[in-house]
Amino acid sequence: MAGKLASEDLIAVAGGGLLHRRLFLKAGLVLATAQTATSLRAEEASPPKAEDPADPSWIHKTGLPFTGYGAPSKYEKHVVRNIGGNRTPQGDGVSWTPLEELEGIVTPSGLHFERHHDGVPEIDPAVHRLVIHGLVQRPLEFTVANLLRYPMRSRFLFIECGGNSNAGWHEEPIQRPAGAFHGLVSCAEWTGVPLSLLLNEAGVDPKASWVIAEGADAGLLNVSLPLSKLMDDAMVGLYQNGERVRPENGYPIRLIVPGWEGITNVKWLRRLHVTDAPAMTRNETAKYTELLPSGKARMFTFVMDAKSLITSPSPGQKMHGANVYEIRGLAWSGSGKISKVEVSADGGKSWAEAELQDPVMSQCFTRFRSPWAWDGKAALLKSRATDETGYVQPERDVLIKERGREGYFHYNAIVCWAVDEDGTISHVYA
């Protein structure tokens, strides 16, 4: 592969062998990628059969019948959510999106991360209602069937749990696949009714400034949200990636609050209480607040700050020797569009700008790519996102200096993967 390159194409733009981001377009290169642990597994699992790739058996017989609802190939069965954190009640915990197994910017609905506090309710949409009451002229009740008749809009949006990546606060770098560390974030096309339409129909009182949103799970999860944000761009989400919202993501209705903490995107939405003060619920006081070194805690930290990480190469994958590789990753910001992602192969001493793949959308995953000539020596890979407000993803020591280590939520520091000479990849603090 490298033989097809003109020597000037291989001039590094940053240390450690980072090449110009347009290299692969220019040279039409086929780049090597780090082999995933799972594809290694797959090779080991299926010892070579007598199949001849030039004349395999399946080109000589009728294939499988049609299916009402398709599923991934049987060879992709290992690509699943990583379920963790379940404690005594079986419904309390999380499942992580396997970010390192996916490409592009859309998370398949069945792999969208989950955080439930008391299980997934089995809601009958014919029984479910959304009510709006409180400081409104007309308290209203909506059936799901009626909501489906309203004008809708679609947006590609990430949703990230406020507790995502919290292992980053640990003293020792956690050794896990990228998704099982950072995968409490997913991105989907959400379609629904602008909430402003429903609030206007109810007639919001000028004295109102907050809305308490409540879900229909066991536990009636509730959070307080500023009315201005809900009027601005929130949606009553009915569809996820073109089909009705999945049960574990809020069927039949999920509140969609672009760019804000996952917990504010209330699943199984059933009630909006328009009011003049936050309710100070458990999930906005005891949880989803961040204790600072001063002893004070940050509260109502709604916006998910800009973040990025390299999904390939990443821990659990393996390099196949010195070659040209494509560094691939994801970046997102709750404040708007990603304007720049830089990558480093020398632990942050020098940086090269990565190619941002179109489309780049506000409050949505952005896929970045960067060609890298790995010389087979130890390297430290990092990515650093900047968003359109000028906010730059911080280094870990900077974040910890500002926030201390007891905040738990909102960890968005630069992530560093160490590539070893033998091609293994691990998580390091550097």
Place this chain on the structure above:
Amino acid sequence: MSMLRRVAAAIVVPVVATVAIAEDAGVKAPRLGTPLSADAIAKWDRTIFADGRGLPPGKGTAKDGRVIYEQKCASCHGEHGEGGTSEELVSGPTPPSPDNPSKAIGSYWPYATTIFDFVRRSMPPAAPGSLSADETYAVTAYLLAANAIIPEGAKMDAKTLAAVRMPNRDGFIWIDIKK
């Protein structure tokens, strides 16, 4: 940090202005919401505010609460609220610090009403909503007394619970919206 300022600025826009913008956008929508009667609202409305609005009639003491706690809570939260398979519910009544970063009720929670609200809507996980108002006041009183915030014999009801001042009441800084 610039983006935090930007968001905060967006949030202080008066509500009336935002309403006007939404209507100006000229989106035509059917009006399919059906009116909700006051009786219906009373059934739906389970919000309890930090100032006590929404607290139901009823009362209870730590002594009664201890019995309920042992039966319905201790299996997960520990014999004395020290935590077990689930979170600790008892800490000292001292605000958190880097040396004592506890986020349990006594040290971290800014409002006592939140205990009542959370227990009523979410606990115990196998049967949320199964405690009566009296039982919820009692178990709330037990947790407050165990955290040394109210005396053992104090009776909790809509008025006394709202009047409890938690040690960490002023421990929070609002970030993405101004008070």
